[in-house]
Amino acid sequence: MNSDRREPAYLLTEKQVADKSEIARRFLDTRTRLNGHVEKADNFLVKRFYNLDHNAYLEGSLPAKYKELMGLVASTCLRCDDCIHYHIIQSYRLGVTRAEQEEALNVALIVGGSIVVPHLRCAYELLTELYG
Amino acid sequence: MNSDRREPAYLLTEKQVADKSEIARRFLDTRTRLNGHVEKADNFLVKRFYNLDHNAYLEGSLPAKYKELMGLVASTCLRCDDCIHYHIIQSYRLGVTRAEQEEALNVALIVGGSIVVPHLRCAYELLTELYG
Amino acid sequence: MNSDRREPAYLLTEKQVADKSEIARRFLDTRTRLNGHVEKADNFLVKRFYNLDHNAYLEGSLPAKYKELMGLVASTCLRCDDCIHYHIIQSYRLGVTRAEQEEALNVALIVGGSIVVPHLRCAYELLTELYG
Amino acid sequence: MNSDRREPAYLLTEKQVADKSEIARRFLDTRTRLNGHVEKADNFLVKRFYNLDHNAYLEGSLPAKYKELMGLVASTCLRCDDCIHYHIIQSYRLGVTRAEQEEALNVALIVGGSIVVPHLRCAYELLTELYG
Amino acid sequence: MNSDRREPAYLLTEKQVADKSEIARRFLDTRTRLNGHVEKADNFLVKRFYNLDHNAYLEGSLPAKYKELMGLVASTCLRCDDCIHYHIIQSYRLGVTRAEQEEALNVALIVGGSIVVPHLRCAYELLTELYG
């Protein structure tokens, strides 16, 4: 897009993550299926928003892995399970360790409070499937 | 209620919408079943709130169809799938086109950001069932 | 923890509530299962947060039953079904009547508006199973 | 409104609270001035909503003082300084102690997390003016 | 941007609105001053987001005036005074009547609940300055 941004170097494909975790597989399959309805609609503004969204997490001044963890913190504070799953998977694909994921979730727990806890539980279930 | 408000002229019944879309049918059935518990409780304040809620979407200075789309924008920004389904169905019953629904969802997407996207996907799935 | 706080005197165990309500059973089972993942992780900050969370609802200057109802109001305004289920169950275990639960839900409905209604419906379904 | 609800027995008038606390005075004056614009508009639905809102905090199955504290918890979790001021003042007028106000704020802090802290600070400033 | 979107036909300039209302003037001046800091930074992604944001409110399948009112409803539910001021001013510039603004605010009040009321008061103060 612009010169100082570039695609992150993923260590794993989405498929490899899906092969490791049933939760990840179900999430990715549903996401793909539903995105099909959005893509078919071919809405101009939605496509541009998706493009901007993609751009925000590219390698830049900040390493992509920390941006994904920022996305995870935001998603957890705003309490969206789908977004939490997505950013845990993306972080995992970028080599983020379990300890790093937990520390990011801790920031979200403190900022967002106990209303975040039900989402934290689901996040930990996914962490268990991914990291064992 | 007061003289300048009146019931909107729906082009379709809820049943006709349910016959067209399986998502709409499931949503409407569950809503009816759960509302049964609320109605049976016969709570004075809840009944008055439901009445006010109904009143807010009547034909008035603003056409009912735009009020339903405002309800859709609010529901999408506040990220409530049930409310999104409800206002898409109500708008559909009032003859709102798919392009109009998508433009309202675009306002919600820009105001509310990517945290809205998982709800946008579900909204588009329902739009596909309703408008083909 | 500190001298002026003490455990509430529950009139019923969680198991007794689960025996009375299928919704409560499913909620409590899922919560226990998912908490297993959190406990196994043994994250220092999460454990301390859970401890603080427990502390906030103990008998103190305010009776525990009103604190649980405050938790219910907060959970309903913030629209978390799991948290709503939890505080309805805890209130029930402390002898809160159905009329008291409904009045707390009314405060939440007025503060939080119609976006709260889908969660209110689920709350009333649980109230019906618990109080008949 | 209906037979089982009645006005709470306030121990203090709003004016007496304003005489005690400069923060309370400024809040109450601004609120009165701005409500003047709303009242002059004489909007049917707004008036009915204000009436319902008033009704939700009356003495009922739950004592009014606990309902005001529930309003305080909800306002703090939803992070509205005006609403926090209002419910602290109302609770104070009903004889709620400082220890009770702090315990209600603790529930809100745990549920809502550190994002609540800036509002907690303002709440404590008002508590200091009211209770010394 | 794309062929089916076009700039709305404003009946008034921002300056004409500022000449009519002191609240509008202060808001617009502060907004311009602060936007100066954003513009000077010349951040690629921010500029693209601003562009998308502008695009979402253009004349399209939905008339621009209803899109501005949708922005008003969303801003009121999400409780942002700046955004409320902005969309009231934009709607006013497009010829929206006071009755229409009030009905949009009513939808937001019902969806968002009493936590919206402090923002409703400020909205009505601006309506009074604009419409007399």
Place this chain on the structure above:
Amino acid sequence: MNSDRREPAYLLTEKQVADKSEIARRFLDTRTRLNGHVEKADNFLVKRFYNLDHNAYLEGSLPAKYKELMGLVASTCLRCDDCIHYHIIQSYRLGVTRAEQEEALNVALIVGGSIVVPHLRCAYELLTELYG
């Protein structure tokens, strides 16, 4: 607290930041003054929460500077100007560059949408004072 966490190595004191930026000075002064009311109250649970909050941003598996930026993203998505100011200042004290701060704000803008923009403007004003 526990062995693998330690205080970050700040490059600047709060006072040095206040000397550089008038916005930072006002924010820090107000924060200190209001925290005085909280500290004087000596509330057990609040003190423990403050302690946990402090703990969440220590050096650990994640460098403190990225945790502060995560706090910034969360604060921006949840739209709290005080929290935004705080985390920008803390990040600045840890040597975070302006480009890094902007990229974190971009993640927040995309996740949180245009409702975030008024807070983004204030953030950029502070960035201008700090980085020139």
